[in-house]
Amino acid sequence: MVSGLRASLRVPRPDFEVGVDLAADPGEVVALVGPNGAGKSTVLRALAGLEPAAGGSIRLDGRELATLPAHRRRVGLVFQDPLLFPHLSAVDNVAHGLRSQGLRRRAARERALALLRRWELGPLADRGGRQLSGGEAQRVALARALAPEPDLLLLDEPLSALDARTRLLTRGELAVRLGEFAGPSVLVTHDPVDAAVLADRVVVLERGRVVQVGTPAEVTRRPATDYVARLVGLNLLRGRAEGTTVRCPSGLVLTVAAPVQGPVHCVFRPSAVSVFASRPEGSPRNVLPGVLRGMAPHGDGVRLDVQLGTGDRVQAEVTPAAVAELRLGAASPLWLAVKASEIQVERAGGPI
Amino acid sequence: MRPDRVPAGRGTPLRPPRERAPWPLLAAAGLALLWLTVPLLGLVARAPWARLGEVLGSTPARQALALSAGTAGLATVVVVLLGVPLAWLLARPRSRAAGWLRALVTVPLILPPVVGGVALLSVWGRSGLLGGPLHDLTGWALPFTPWAVVVAQVFVGLPFLVLSVEGSLRALDRRHEEVSATLGATGWQTFTRVTLPLLAPGVLAGAVLAWARALGEFGATITFAGNFPGTTRTVPLQVYLSLEDDPGAALVLSVLLMGVPLVVLLLLRGRWTARW
Incomplete structure (x- = not known):
């Protein structure tokens, strides 16, 4: 028996047919990314049984789901909006799935309450959906989805309705919950940071087809299409933070603006990287020596693939004029500078 | 700054x-x-308020009021039990x-009530489509019984509930039901535990x-159920009858027919909008 998710789906849509092969191992988080209308949500809905598929199969731990109605698939689903049942309190929302499994009202409530307490959401238990903030509601929605212990977790843009600050906090919590969840998870997102921080593997979808599969780092380094490059064209470095200093396993040391402790992801845009032919002077920024390994046109600019002295790869985006000015060629030595404030620091999953 | 941009004046x-x-709109409105x-x-203004107690205490009025309360209440129960599922069916996505069903449901709204009564007779009358065999078998006929009153009231009242509930269903975010399904709830569990509570204000309205509508029903009732x-x-039939010999009583009962539903509407209005 193959454990995990092995799906091969064909779902008709008015403009094109979505045809996707998708695999996720137990405990693995697969991010489904792609432009609007690529069919990401369609895939998720088909996996959940909310959208009829024209063909294919969905095998989950050896079980065939494609022929089952949604309520018998044992799949947890979280939408962009929390969609808490407005007539029920938080704890009754979480208890809904347990009651549907045949648990008595009391027992279901007790288990739901225990789960909320474990997640430090106990004080919200008796509040109605309207009395919760966006982030709180989404955390309750996640608890509701996981309470019946589904075999597969599906997340459809779970963070995109939240404001920037709440998003950061909720993303951290989501990372922890995904780390605890034993089954496979599929996360639809159009935020490259979500994909980079939360996912073990990225599947890029365009017009209903898979155009690239790989780890976030692989997809970042070698984007298969222009869209992927724009979407996931982010620099991602993992390390351990002590205050505003992040040490990567390669020996690279970065200075960041916000103090944090523990394992982190450092994310910054290629356009935030400045490139110099000689060491820039007198600035409190991260100055990193490296060697040019590759160069490719990217939109109006040029994207440089730079190997740092420590071996890490960093993407930098410059104008064609700058390429000429810097007289860049193969294996040119150069210096990169990144402002501490441009580096987005995300706590990595797992207990902090 | 672009040259075509006009700077905003201070204090304007x-x-x-x-x-x-x-004014033509105001006048017409x-x-x-x-x-x-x-x-x-x-x-x-014209109701003889001094005779309120006397009129309402009279035997014909008491009989009519009791009958109206009983039949309209029963009709409303039937309307809710049958109408909510019909609305659910109409509002089902895909x-x-x-479209056709909705047009059919709307028919009693635009049908003259007398015609509705005739239509009911043609089905349930002693020689009607269903009433004929029923009478042959059991010797019982529906028309001119209190049950006929209820049948007529359900006929005219059902569209109001169906359209109201269907409107609420369309305003509902159906993803709530989808979430419920993914949580393992069967269609029936989702309907009773999620859909119905969310629909409650629409069902109530x-x-x-x-x-x-059932309380005020006249045309179909007098045609199909008679005037015994x-x-x-x-009550509406009693009002019509009293108009001949005791116009004052007709006015009192009319005020009652107007006032009771009005009070109920006003009482419920605040409640269902304030919820959630």
């Missing part, structure tokens, strides 16, 4: 003055309002027949409308 009011409504309210005011004191003579 940003809100344009509110335009006055054109005022006339419409009078058209609706003056008759009601006339009713209240339902193809919904529709039930009140249907009940008010104590068995089929409801």
Whole structure:
């Protein structure tokens, strides 16, 4: 028996047919990314049984789901909006799935309450959906989805309705919950940071087809299409933070603006990287020596693939004029500078 | 700054003055309002309030009131039990027949009630489509019984509830039901635990409308159920009858027929909008 998710789906849509092969191992988080209308949500809905598929199969731990109605698939689903049942309190929302499994009202409530307490959401238990903030509601929605212990977790843009600050906090919590969840998870997102921080593997979808599969780092380094490059064209470095200093396993040391402790992801845009032919002077920024390994046109600019002295790869985006000015060629030595404030620091999953 | 951009003047009011409504519109709207309210005011003004207790205590009025309360109440229960599922069916996403079904449901709204009564007779009358075999088999016929009153009231009241509930269903975010399904709830569990509670305000509104319509039903009732004191003579029929020999009693009962549903509507209004 193959454990995990092995799906091969064909779902008709008015403009094109979505045809996707998708695999996720137990405990693995697969991010489904792609432009609007690529069919990401369609895939998720088909996996959940909310959208009829024209063909294919969905095998989950050896079980065939494609022929089952949604309520018998044992799949947890979280939408962009929390969609808490407005007539029920938080704890009754979480208890809904347990009651549907045949648990008595009391027992279901007790288990739901225990789960909320474990997640430090106990004080919200008796509040109605309207009395919760966006982030709180989404955390309750996640608890509701996981309470019946589904075999597969599906997340459809779970963070995109939240404001920037709440998003950061909720993303951290989501990372922890995904780390605890034993089954496979599929996360639809159009935020490259979500994909980079939360996912073990990225599947890029365009017009209903898979155009690239790989780890976030692989997809970042070698984007298969222009869209992927724009979407996931982010620099991602993992390390351990002590205050505003992040040490990567390669020996690279970065200075960041916000103090944090523990394992982190450092994310910054290629356009935030400045490139110099000689060491820039007198600035409190991260100055990193490296060697040019590759160069490719990217939109109006040029994207440089730079190997740092420590071996890490960093993407930098410059104008064609700058390429000429810097007289860049193969294996040119150069210096990169990144402002501490441009580096987005995300706590990595797992207990902090 | 782009040259075509005009700098905003300091202290100039940003809100344009509110335009006055054109007088033909105002006049017509005022006339419409009078058209609706003056008759009601006339009713209240002309009613012999001193005879209130005497009229309501009289045997014909008591019989009619009891019959109306009983039949309209029962009709409302039937309307809710049958109408909510019908509305649910009509509002189902991707339902193809919904357009036709909705047109059918609307028919009793535009049908003259007398015609509705005739239609019911043609089905349930002693020689009717279903009433004929029923009478042959059991010797019992539906028309001219209190049950016929209820049947007529359900016939005219059902569309109000169906349309109201269907409207609520369309305003509902159906993803709530999808979430419920992914949590393992069967269609019935989702309907009773999620859909129905979310629909409650719409069901209540529709039930009140249907009940008010049932309470006031006249044409179909007199055609299909007749006008027998104590068995089929409801309050509207009593009003019509009293107009001949005791106009004062007719006015008192009319005020009652107007006032009771109005009070119920006003009481419920705040409640269902304030919820959630």
